[in-house]
Amino acid sequence: MKDVAARAGVGLKTVSRVVNGEPGVTPDTERRVQEAITALGFRRNDSARILRKGRTASIGLVLEDLADPFYAPLSRAVEEVARAHGALLINGSSAEDGERERELVLALCARRVDGLVVVPAGGDHRYLEPEIAAGVATVFVDRPAAGIEADTVLSDNFGGARAGVAHLIARGHRRIGFIGDLPRIHTAAERLRGYRAAMAGAGLPVDESWVALGPTGPDRVRADTERMLADRGPGPVTALFTANNRVTVTVVRVLAGRQRRVALVGFDDFELADLLTPPVTVVAQEPALLGRKAAELLFRRLEGSGDAPQRLELPTRLVPRGSGEVPPQP
Amino acid sequence: MKDVAARAGVGLKTVSRVVNGEPGVTPDTERRVQEAITALGFRRNDSARILRKGRTASIGLVLEDLADPFYAPLSRAVEEVARAHGALLINGSSAEDGERERELVLALCARRVDGLVVVPAGGDHRYLEPEIAAGVATVFVDRPAAGIEADTVLSDNFGGARAGVAHLIARGHRRIGFIGDLPRIHTAAERLRGYRAAMAGAGLPVDESWVALGPTGPDRVRADTERMLADRGPGPVTALFTANNRVTVTVVRVLAGRQRRVALVGFDDFELADLLTPPVTVVAQEPALLGRKAAELLFRRLEGSGDAPQRLELPTRLVPRGSGEVPPQP
DNA sequence: CTGAAAGCGCTTACAG
DNA sequence: CTGAAAGCGCTTACAG
Secondary structure, three states: HHHHHHHHHHOOOHHHHHHOOOOOOOOOHHHHHHHHHHHHOOOOOOOHHHHHHOOEEEEEEEEOOOOOHHHHHHHHHHHHHHOOOOOOEEEOOOOOOOOHHHHHHHHHHHHOOOOEEEEOOOOOHHHHHHHHHHOOOEEOOOOOHHHHOOEEEOHHHHHHHHHHHHHHHHOOOOEEEEOOOOOHHHHHHOOOHHHHHHHHHOOOOOHHHHEEEOOOHHHHHHHHHHHHHHOOOOOOOOOEEOOHHHHHHHHHHHHHOOOOOOEEEEEEEOOOHHOOOOEEEEOOOOOHHHHHHHHHHHHHHOOOOOOOOOEEEEOEEEEEOOOHHHHOOO | HHHHHHOOOHHHHHOOHHHHHHHOHHHHHHHHHHOOOOOOOOOOOOEEEEEEEEOOOEEEEOOOOOOOOHHHHHHHHHHHHHHOOOOEEEEOOOOOOHHHHHHHHHHEEEEEEEEOEEOOOOOOOOHHHHHHHHOOEEEEOOOOOOOOOEEEEOOHHHHHHHHHHHHHHHEEEOOOEEEEOOOOOEEEEEEEEHHHHHHHHOOOOOHHHHHEEEEOOHHHHHHHHHHOOOOOOOOOOOOOEOHHHHHHHHHHHHHOOOOOOOOEEEEEEOOHHHHOOOOOEEEEHHHHHHHHHHHHHHHHHHHHOOOOOOEEOOOOEEEEHHHHOOOOOO
């Protein structure tokens, strides 16, 4: 910039004015400055600008896995809102590891992102307190934070799961299995609570062999599914409720290889669910809407909204397609 | 940092040493500085650090759509490599718009990212010349850049498409339709070239009504598919080659609603392809590998490799599953 | 082992 | 309409 000023024979401030399109420069001066800029290949260094202005016009997004078909649209929605506000998006995957989440979040804070959208993986977010106190707006999405008060956008995991299981009960099922994610994950726990509420609401007992929680890798899910389908103790389950899209996909594979028809309702919609045999009934969330709402809340904070932390809960939608309407088979 | 120094009764440089874990500080001094840091809630401002050091330890990724099931794993792979090198990832979607790509790339350059991985959308990348000259390492992935020399990582689009179409020809198909993306997109053009090469190689004529190019939205693809399946002129096609995963998914939907069985081979693998009826034969690429190779190449440049620009071409793999083995039906 | 000075490339506040 | 000075928060190069 100094070089540009020297070449154009003007002061630094004038170059700054031209670069930022500020008023108060004669057309003639402006032309001279523009010429110097192109001749020297000048490109403004935003690092310096950021240092001086305080705002970075960038926000951070930390989620579990950028490549997961549930989080990818969420991420894209956050990006679109950021773009509409002239901000860039820095994002990273926590891989469901609390320590990695913390490292990422703190790295983003050190870069002085204006705000943060976080899908929490860790079990304690008090490490964020100094950052929030220092002015980093933070919104949690998909799951609530632990240990601090902050804006949060969630789906109705409890209600959605309860409705899905009630749907199976209404079709005559009495022995219904639940295959879910790690119980420390909020969404997994809420969906399990929904399952239990639906069963209890219908006066049905839950045999604990019908509940399987754990990592969503195919091996574990396959093993648990096969165990539940085997005839043991209280009789095999006639229906399954799968608590997220990764689990559902694996269970669909297991069921595809079997004679006996077992009813299935899955939490989370997924592409091509309607073209499977039978088409898969799901409790659908809207990942893009979660992302959009979270980002909008974030920018409202950045614009100075001083309301108390908000908690939004988005509804889910039961989509009957066939697999959830299979009657109980002996 | 000034406050910390004052409170600890030391110089600025000593605080800097402690914050960066540099040697040459007595344990006692270090303790005093640490106390001041926690008491004041000091957090290093990386913007200032970046301004001084020159390197930002961040790279940019610009692709078509973060939420696309093809690009999401590519993006995740780039993130993992960046993480291994201690860098953050800033990314954005161009939405297949050359102007938006340019804006994003230039915004990333203004932030002085150390390097750039780009899936080009625009048709002219000379705007990047000054940036590259200024030292921003750039790698293009999935598609080559136009108008400049740069490192590039591609799939074997031509060979993959030719093999897929040859597979259909070997099953006895003579009238094969091609449904592809916009012809200005490099991958789309290459795959079409592969189709034509396979047909020509078998001495088969191509009726131009069998070739449909355009945006990959469901309406256009559905209309073109239905048109090709209708009996007209040279007779209806008995097989279709779909040139990317978005197109394939729509065509699967169209075929699912029809009596006559039509063979199908799609470019790009996709989740659940093996559970459809019939399971879908595909020419698979490895999006994560594309991303990983591109990012590795980028970091090799950042470490100072001065070789001539490289062009990597990754092989594709034909995965027969059923839909591509359907014989010709009248 | 420790620190004062200069500077990274901008913007802010002010004066002409 | 234009510019000189100070400063954003660090690090670098140097001296003690």
